[in-house]
Amino acid sequence: MSAQPAAANAATSPETITRTVLARRAQEPGALLPILHEVQDALGHVPREVVPQIAEALNLSRAEVHGVVTYYHHFRSEAPGRHVVQVCRAEACQAMGADALFEHAEQRLGCHAHGGHGSTSDDGSFTLNPVFCLGLCASSPAIVIDERLHARMTPERFDQLIGKLEAAA
Amino acid sequence: MSAAPITVYVPRDSAALAVGADEVADTLQAECARRGIALNLVRNGSRGLFWLETLLEVATPRGRIAYGPVQPEDVAGLLDAGLLNGAAHALCHGPTEQIPYLAKQERLCFARMGVTDPLSLADYEAHEGWSGLRAALAMPGETIVQQVLDSGLRGRGGAAFPTGIKWKTVAAAQAAQKYVVCNADEGDSGTFSDRMTMEGDPFMLIEGMTIAALAVGATRGYVYIRSEYPDAVATMSEAVVRAQAAGFLGDDILGSGAACTSRFARRPAPTCAAKRPRCSKASKAGAASFARSRRCRPSKACSASRPSSTT
Numbered sequence: 001m002s003a004q005p006a007a008a009n010a011a012t013s014p015e016t017i018t019r020t021v022l023a024r025r026a027q028e029p030g031a032l033l034p035i036l037h038e039v040q041d042a043l044g045h046v047p048r049e050v051v052p053q054i055a056e057a058l059n060l061s062r063a064e065v066h067g068v069v070t071y072y073h074h075f076r077s078e079a080p081g082r083h084v085v086q087v088c089r090a091e092a093c094q095a096m097g098a099d100a101l102f103e104h105a106e107q108r109l110g111c112h113a114h115g116g117h118g119s120t121s122d123d124g125s126f127t128l129n130p131v132f133c134l135g136l137c138a139s140s141p142a143i144v145i146d147e148r149l150h151a152r153m154t155p156e157r158f159d160q161l162i163g164k165l166e167a168a169a
Numbered sequence: 170m171s172a173a174p175i176t177v178y179v180p181r182d183s184a185a186l187a188v189g190a191d192e193v194a195d196t197l198q199a200e201c202a203r204r205g206i207a208l209n210l211v212r213n214g215s216r217g218l219f220w221l222e223t224l225l226e227v228a229t230p231r232g233r234i235a236y237g238p239v240q241p242e243d244v245a246g247l248l249d250a251g252l253l254n255g256a257a258h259a260l261c262h263g264p265t266e267q268i269p270y271l272a273k274q275e276r277l278c279f280a281r282m283g284v285t286d287p288l289s290l291a292d293y294e295a296h297e298g299w300s301g302l303r304a305a306l307a308m309p310g311e312t313i314v315q316q317v318l319d320s321g322l323r324g325r326g327g328a329a330f331p332t333g334i335k336w337k338t339v340a341a342a343q344a345a346q347k348y349v350v351c352n353a354d355e356g357d358s359g360t361f362s363d364r365m366t367m368e369g370d371p372f373m374l375i376e377g378m379t380i381a382a383l384a385v386g387a388t389r390g391y392v393y394i395r396s397e398y399p400d401a402v403a404t405m406s407e408a409v410v411r412a413q414a415a416g417f418l419g420d421d422i423l424g425s426g427a428a429c430t431s432r433f434a435r436r437p438a439p440t441c442a443a444k445r446p447r448c449s450k451a452s453k454a455g456a457a458s459f460a461r462s463r464r465c466r467p468s469k470a471c472s473a474s475r476p477s478s479t480t
Contacts, residue, residue, distance in 0.1 A: 091358035134398070135398060
């Protein structure tokens with residue numbers, strides 16, 4: 001689930017990766033979610049073109065697979081930025097300034113989320129998503145950067161963390 | 170390095186990791202290595218004193234002594250001050266168990282939380298782990314159900330549904346395959362006891378689900394974990410591997426012939442923004458059809474973790 005697995009798999013097409021996952025998983029009971037997770041973990045998203053392939057292997061309709069992919073916020077149909085930043089916007093974090101932190105993150109990352117959904121910066125560096133409760137309510141506000149949690153966040157610390165990512169790029 | 174290693178606890182709960190516990194642990198290891206001190210580092214769960222995270226504890230003849238909140242840059246100074254002897258320091262809170270917040274609590278389902286290494290089977294066993302499962306393996310399913318009925322155990326998800334009634338219903342249902350499904354999807358802000366259970370005492374959940382499976386005749390279990398809890402996913406996954414390797418899960422639990430295997434449904438966050446009605450501006454039509462029963466919490470006694478059981 002790293003934010004940048006695509007480069008490692010550049011030589012391998014989404015169809016090939018999906019075929020490998022399906023070969024291993026398709027016969028399991030309740031296979032769809034684990035398959036979608038593995039495909040996204042490998043590719044960073046679940047490309048639209050592999051939906052028919054998954055549907056056929058599981059004897060489901062494309063609509064059923066599409067429905068699951070789009071129902072869950074976690075699954076992306078579009079490739080994310082190189083880093084995925086999630087800012088918790090649930091009540092406890094809101095009470096500790098999460099809304100202002102989210103606006104700060106939008107400015108800093110150049111991501112402008114519309115209607116509460118995620119967005120990716122023009123240069124493809126960052127995807128910013130709202131998230132609803134990381135279970136760190138007692139240490140709010142909390143954020144996630146590439147699957148690592150950070151609590152008691154301030155705009156200054158946020159800039160430090162992002163600065164480190166940019167310096168490492 | 171002739172002295173016996175000194176045991177230091179640095180939590181691995183995500184509330185500690187999110188404020189730098191890994192960096193504190195790394196710094197401590199590096200500083201001790203540099204000073205030639207033998208260290209036994211234990212990554213325990215959280216005591217729940219979040220304002221003191223990262224809460225570091227040192228095992229001393231006086232018991233565990235607490236220091237917090239510790240930042241990586243505090244470590245060298247703490248060692249200079251005699252941290253490993255439990256010496257005084259501005260960050261020292263004395264014996265952990267005597268911190269007023271903890272001293273006035275009677276912990277039941279959280280009794281092991283923060284005390285043990287959550288992934289240590291030896292720790293779990295030494296703190297009453299598996300005693301409920303061992304007792305359950307010696308009884309027929311209906312006796313387990315009757316004991317749970319008699320205990321008055323109830324769900325802790327809000328409806329307080331009697332656990333024994335639920336188990337009895339599932340036990341009576343006819344099905345070729347029954348499942349125990351643990352819904353660990355707590356999305357309400359301010360509640361994270363499911364997260365703490367999975368990260369801080371995962372074998373309790375596995376044991377409780379296995380007891381439920383024995384009681385109702387299920388042989389497969391699912392834990393539904395939110396993708397907002399990456400550390401819980403990691404800890405539970407590892408706990409299942411270890412429980413399986415030690416014979417507490419699988420086709421022949423502890424040589425009893427009983428079977429229970431566990432799988433994870435790592436729950437991807439739904440598009441409806443955690444499906445909470447009050448976030449309606451982010452909700453989408455159709456989400457309601459996926460609404461699940463409220464989460465269930467581990468309950469006291471017999472470490473039955475009270476997963477919701479369905480056929």
